[in-house]
Amino acid sequence: MHFLHRHLFGLSPTLVTFTTILLVFSIASAMDEPVFSRFTELFTANPAALGMLIALNSVAYMLMCEPAGVLVGRAGTRHTIALGVALESASFFLFWLAYDIPLYIAAATLAGVGSAIMWAAARVFVADFSTDHSRGKAFGLYSMSWGIGWAVGPLVGGFVALSDMRLAFLAAGLLMAATVPAFFAVTPKSEDRNSIRKSFDHIGRSALSAGINFLKNSTGTVRWLFIAYAATYFFWSVMWVFAPLMFREFDIFQIGMLFFVNALAYSAGAFTAGALADKYSRKALLILGFLASGTGMAVFVLSGSFTAALAMGAVLGVTTAFTQPILDTLMISSLKKEERGVGSGLTLIVLEIGTMSASAIGGIIAAFGGYAAPFWFAAAVCLAGAIGTAAFLKR
Numbered sequence: 001m002h003f004l005h006r007h008l009f010g011l012s013p014t015l016v017t018f019t020t021i022l023l024v025f026s027i028a029s030a031m032d033e034p035v036f037s038r039f040t041e042l043f044t045a046n047p048a049a050l051g052m053l054i055a056l057n058s059v060a061y062m063l064m065c066e067p068a069g070v071l072v073g074r075a076g077t078r079h080t081i082a083l084g085v086a087l088e089s090a091s092f093f094l095f096w097l098a099y100d101i102p103l104y105i106a107a108a109t110l111a112g113v114g115s116a117i118m119w120a121a122a123r124v125f126v127a128d129f130s131t132d133h134s135r136g137k138a139f140g141l142y143s144m145s146w147g148i149g150w151a152v153g154p155l156v157g158g159f160v161a162l163s164d165m166r167l168a169f170l171a172a173g174l175l176m177a178a179t180v181p182a183f184f185a186v187t188p189k190s191e192d193r194n195s196i197r198k199s200f201d202h203i204g205r206s207a208l209s210a211g212i213n214f215l216k217n218s219t220g221t222v223r224w225l226f227i228a229y230a231a232t233y234f235f236w237s238v239m240w241v242f243a244p245l246m247f248r249e250f251d252i253f254q255i256g257m258l259f260f261v262n263a264l265a266y267s268a269g270a271f272t273a274g275a276l277a278d279k280y281s282r283k284a285l286l287i288l289g290f291l292a293s294g295t296g297m298a299v300f301v302l303s304g305s306f307t308a309a310l311a312m313g314a315v316l317g318v319t320t321a322f323t324q325p326i327l328d329t330l331m332i333s334s335l336k337k338e339e340r341g342v343g344s345g346l347t348l349i350v351l352e353i354g355t356m357s358a359s360a361i362g363g364i365i366a367a368f369g370g371y372a373a374p375f376w377f378a379a380a381v382c383l384a385g386a387i388g389t390a391a392f393l394k395r
Contacts, residue, residue: 011138014186015129019145021182022122025085026149028176029115030263031157032095033150034256035165037244043101047245047371051363054241056105058356060112062349066211068120069345073338077125078187084118085180092173096166116348123344125187127332133278139328140274143321147267151260158256165252210342222343224392225331226350228286231385232323233354235293238378239316241359246301246371247309254306258313265317274325282326283393287386289322294382301375330393 032039040053072080087110094107122142130138157168215223239262244255276285296316303309335343362374 011134011141012129014188015126015138015141017186018125018129018183019141021179021186022142023145023149025118025176025179025183026146027153027156028092028149028172028179029088030150030153030259031160031168031172031175032092033154033240033259034158034244034252035161035168037241038252039095039165040104043104047367048363051241051359051361051366053101053104053108054359054363055356056108057112057115058352058359060109061116062112062352062356064113064116065120065348065352066342066345068116068348069124069341069343070210071117072121072124072344073341077121077128078184078189080117080121081125081187082180082184084114084116084121085176085183087114088118089173089176089180090114092169092176096169096173116345120341120344120348123328123332123347124340127337127340127344132333135332136274136276136278136325136329137271138274139332140271140277140325143270143274143325143328144267147263147270147317147321149263151263151267154256154259154263156256158253158259161252211346214339214342214346219334220392221394222331222334224388225327225334226347228290228323228385228389228393229327229331229347229350230354230357231290231381231388232320232327233351234358235297235354235378235382236320237355237358238297238362238374242362242366242371242374245366246375247306250306250309258306258310261310262313262317265314266321267317269318269321270325273321274329277326277329282330283389285322286326286330286393287389289319289326290382290386290389292319293323294379294386297375297379297382301372301379 037050037054040050043053044050068080068084091107091111091114094103094110098104098107126138126142127135153172157172160171161168240259243258244250244252247255247258250258273285273289293316296312296319300309300312300316303312331343331347332340358374358378362377365373365377
């Protein structure tokens, strides 16, 4: 433990262990990435309808995020993390069994609910086990762990799906289920507060009230950070949803490789970006991330071969590493400790608005301009994010 503490820049050993398990969880949750768009095409071939079906997960996630934040505040992180992971694992088994739209909808809804609970609790856990002086590194490590998971997950999922794309969902569900006891073991019992059952009482009304009060009293910095989060996730989700459809000449394993390289490059830069955010201007680093990402996306669209797309995927991974960890650091540093649950829930709502907009709006844009059009739009969103950060972020 002392070795880990000394060599990971003073971060809590509990946090280091937690993020290691989070990496495995993230591998499982990302195994469906190279197949999900094509799996959804089994239910509809219309691009706009495809985008709407993919957005179902985001709708459920978005509606649950703020209640999930309130739930974490009431019950603590220990039980809520285990609950969220168990629900999301069950959703992958439902996707594996889905041969009609009703079961697909049920799986997407359950996945959104479980994911909202899990990630709301995980963000609060990282905040609670870090300090003001190590927060950038802590969220850099957090982003690096799920970044590596999202790199390895599509690669594994693409390989598993070579014979049958449904097997990616089955394998992911099994691996995710195996992390439930691990998460439960690593989270200290001191993180328990109230029981999950009691914590659900009137949670919807409490979440609405807490969210409204938070937004009314939030600063201009926090409000702009919400917009910047949405822009970031719109950008990321366009890649996830439309790259398999734009590059039809790539097989599923090649798509998995593209996602692998992109996420691996992101994870390699995330900890560095977080560490830099503890020392240098977070505003300047965020502007740099947005500008480089928008420019990189424009070049990515013009990739004429798998090698070129792979290289630009790596570049985009590095540039986007200068968005999420820095936004997380800025947001948590702008909140009081008692606001973290509610603030994290609202942050996840905004992230999902960006994600949902990418599939829904991107699908409509693609219906008129082809599958390259959403990428051009995402590049413009990133450049607008850089301008907005320069204009509205005070620090």
